[in-house]
Amino acid sequence: MVTMQEVAARAGVSLATVSFVVNDSKPVSAATRARVEQAMADLGFRRNVLARALASQRTRIIALAFPALEHKLGTTALNVVTTAALAANERGFNLVLWPVNTVEQLDDYVGGGLVDGVLLMEVTAEDPRVDLLQRRGVPFVLVGRTADPAGLRYVDIDFESAVADGLDHLVGLGHTRVALLLGELHSGSLSGYGPIARTEAAYRAQVLERGLEPVVVRSPQDPRSGREAAARLLEAHPGVTAVLALNEDALHGFVNGLAASGRTLPDDVSVLGLATSPDAVTNADPAVSALVAPGPELGRRGVEAMVDALEAPEAPLVQELVPCTLHLNHSTAAAPAAGA
């Protein structure tokens, strides 16, 4: 390992001067700068990240904390992870993964002083991790939202507008009986999990606003259950002609269930995925239209909000809702004629 000391010796300057050149932190004459840079090039110098961090009290490392195992990360979440790593690298930061489940674990990790800031994924309505980080004074950004995110930095999917877009699309096609397919709200520690709660609330409010009647079906997050949910829905509400489906994992089973019950897609029933991963549209069979979740944007914007906060403590509080994008794929169509 080539140290600054060696570079300084070769360039005939002091250690400090090399540091100033490397960090551009104090003016250095062109001639000296050139000599130093030449020396660095000759020696193949690379500053030691660790020493720099120890001396400057800033590690330029960001942690991404996600609950491991509890509920396996979906494709959207994984998109967040990889894009976040990319964005961090672009900004000269490193991203470390913290698969931590408990507040105590998080506390342990934060205490080590390894990171400048934390990105929190899979945020719940009353997330104890938020309190911890505030208490410890560690800068953080939520990818998601607590029930009351006032004063917190966050980046989240705009579920409200996604529901609106979905309803616009379906109602625009003439549908008046639009149901909502949801994951179950109280599954273990995910009780109060934001996306489900927010989507349901938005749906109920907006459907009533439009003078329609809300119909909500719940289903565990797997295809078999999705299939059953379709049967249940059709039995209880045979008049439904369109469905918004937040539950990505149940989506395909649900669609098949409709087919199994003799409904054709999209002629009898339109189905629109909500905040799904891109794969749900691209790789799906049968093809499904959906409002695709902005996984990559969440990762990127989350990191950027974090870095901004770190580099300029007085930066404005980022509170950003990212919309889903509508990808049509032949699973929605005009509502069947009333008499059908």
Added chain:
Amino acid sequence: MVTMQEVAARAGVSLATVSFVVNDSKPVSAATRARVEQAMADLGFRRNVLARALASQRTRIIALAFPALEHKLGTTALNVVTTAALAANERGFNLVLWPVNTVEQLDDYVGGGLVDGVLLMEVTAEDPRVDLLQRRGVPFVLVGRTADPAGLRYVDIDFESAVADGLDHLVGLGHTRVALLLGELHSGSLSGYGPIARTEAAYRAQVLERGLEPVVVRSPQDPRSGREAAARLLEAHPGVTAVLALNEDALHGFVNGLAASGRTLPDDVSVLGLATSPDAVTNADPAVSALVAPGPELGRRGVEAMVDALEAPEAPLVQELVPCTLHLNHSTAAAPAAGA
């Protein structure tokens, strides 16, 4: 931040003694140990990871290098990432994500001295990153294999045995015309990408060994292309009654293509996925049987091999092939009677 100095002062011992207690690196009398531990508890001491790393020349951080964007990470690869992070944490290491594409980039990162070792994902047949890491003397483990991995630490899917298991299963069901569906070998920088090459080689060898005739269909990695591949296969080789499909993304399209061509699954044609993600079986519609890739095992074993190498430099060279596990899901059945 509470430092060891403060703990030492409160416990009435020297800094070094605290260090010995914390690391259990030198015997300390029970009484002294107790006093130190009490002091640590009182003060809420947590050792500074960075200072420790700087002083000990070991960071206890492992990098996971994966090519970003090039070819988006599939579900299996992402399983590797999350499990690796978990396994690292269990061993007291941190995992940082390096979305690096070029050797130069990797060189830059490695030069920073941030990490003790590197895990390389998406390894190609002649991977220049391997040479770099060897030149730089950085310990590393491959998740995958180069063409000639002699002398390298690696953990990879056992494609050879997966093919064997697949053929055993299908031949055991009476099939004698078993085709192989593959991704395209020369897609950009992935030329020489191991899995495809190895699977094809294993298939050709084993099929001949069993006295059968090899039939290989290639298809880009997406469902639409998979559908087309099915049509092509049936036209060129109408007698085929079973298919091994490595190309996960094309798999469902392929299955639909078979159906579209009037073949019933599994009565007319059996299809068996090869090294797919668990989702391909669990969430698929129609259901597909497959030899599921051991993503989590790869991540875990990769990290463990790395940590072992780091902690005991004389540890044996880990060269491990992890088998796929057969998950049946009604897409394979006895071969149709010869006369059919």
Added chain:
DNA sequence: TCGGAACGGTAGAGCGCTTAACCGGTCCCT
């Protein structure tokens, strides 16, 4: 002519920890 910016550079004190070297008692063996 002289005081004082402005400029370019250096010296050196840490950052919080690890670890080699050392030190003074005990204990035991001969």
Added chain:
DNA sequence: AGGGACCGGTTAAGCGCTCTACCGTTCCGA
């Protein structure tokens, strides 16, 4: 009784870098 081994502990020299305080020149305006 003398000497070595051992035990529990301390001292202090770094690890490679950042950054404040300081120092000598030059230049300029009054």
